Amino acid sequence: MTAATIAPAGPDHRAAFPAATFGDALRSEWTKLRSVRSTFWALAMTVVLGIGLGAAISAATAHGYANSSASGKLSWDPTAVSLDGMAIASLAIAVLGVLCISSEYSSGMIRASLIAVPKRGRVLAAKSLVFAAVTFVVGEVTSFAAFFVGQALIDGHAPHAALGDPGVARAVAGAGLTLTALAVLSVAAGTLLRHPAAAIAAMIAVLFVLPGIAQALPDSWRNPVTEFWPTLAGGQLANVYISPHTLQPWPGFGVMCLFTAIVYAIAWTLLNRRDA
């Protein structure tokens, strides 16, 4: 009956078709990413939180500017203030990044994926690349929008920044770049830990909990920890004003990239070594 539509397999079957490529894996991962609803919701959250929270924080702090201390005025960084929402929005990216591989483990889809592409590094590379690219686009759009909205709200209440000011364009574009690095880190964490809940908890710990705990440490401990903590160091790229005991923007971003590279290498190795 229906089986008659299947063409018979020839003896030199293997010569008759092209080998699967990395491009094929990229197309596949793009389909996977766009075909689940969580992608849409997480990206929408990123945009809404990034712009909305940025606007709220901008408006609130700009109104408080007049009453702030001299040192507060000295460290006033309108660019960074307008990009503050990105730090919270990064949670949505972290969750989505973790989910795009750990949901494959929890559903069992990973087996279908690895049967289709047994070169496991290719699956991880394609997945991270696609997700990083999507995050980069969404991140840049969000950070530029947040910047312009924020500056419009700050204008009139406090000194505001323009894209042409020194370091400002770098900071705005940098907020999107940091988010992209975080996207790759999340995919690696999801690959490493495999369980969605565990990997999301780990990302929240890295992003929010451990930096919070570090604040409670005595200065002599706190400064080196907060200076080199990967996500805090990476966030330096979105600052124009560089406060003491923090890294310069690019070295800070370098620390985050290095950390991401290490986690990624471990994830890559384990993915290849473990039974799926």
Next chain:
Amino acid sequence: MIEARGLVKRYGSTMAVNDLSFCIRPGLVTGFLGPNGAGKTTTMRMILGLDAPTQGSVTVGGRSYRDLPAPMREVGALLDAKAVHGGRRARDHLLCLAQSNGIPRRRVEEVLRIVGLENVARRRTKGFSMGMSQRLGIASALLGDPAVLMFDEPVNGLDPDGIHWVRTLMRSLAAEGRTVLVSSHLMSEMALTADHLLVIGKGRLIADTSVEEFTRSSSQRSVHVRSPQAAELAARVRDAGATVRAGSTSPAATAPAPGGAGTAPDVIEITGMDSAEVGELAAAHGIVLFELVPAKASLEEAFMELTRDSVEYQAAGATR
């Protein structure tokens, strides 16, 4: 063609697969049979490169799975029908798998038609029944039009119509010259589908034989005997090279034991000798027989007999 040589998989102290060697040939449906926990799925996972063997190797078409240039074009596999992302539409699920191997989009529509899911292609798979999931899994196995197909318990959860459909599909795939490996823990299912059997228990190969041979050898060699001189007959039979074990039930209605109490005849099961040979042997030694019945073991019984010692989980008080 799937070839395994000395395949071993150890999880900690558990031997899931123990020195398995086999060759699965094209043009046949090979039934991969064993009780639950026998190592069928582990073996399939090793064939597909999901699990690394502790020892030994397995190749598909002469290559290890991980080295296949476009795996889905050579091997189609269904391991666990429910192992799909429930939030994805059926068509997108198949599309992302097809794309990973450079398989054109129109093939997705073709396989959806083959398995009869074209009307639900836009539905998200979490709403799928077990039967629909099995069909989706079979569709994904067929995507690459592969020469080798592997299905792990494909009829689980299917209705009688679906079971019949899967059987027909397996048979026609094999008839087209493909290698078809189907695992099951149900002998009765395999009797209807398979040409060849690979029986394993506790990770070891128990039988690698055609279904015909399996049926013949198992039904021929078992003879049920009731005799007041069972012990003597047993000794004679053993001397002749056959094996004997104590039988517990009589195939005939249990008659009152003749000869009064205390002389109840023993029942024995003889394998390795047919009923004529047993009868002649008994006559030659003047042994009285009350019953001499060639046991027509069904495939199911033959299978249970074969794997009885290798069942991993047995209910307490199970008679077999």
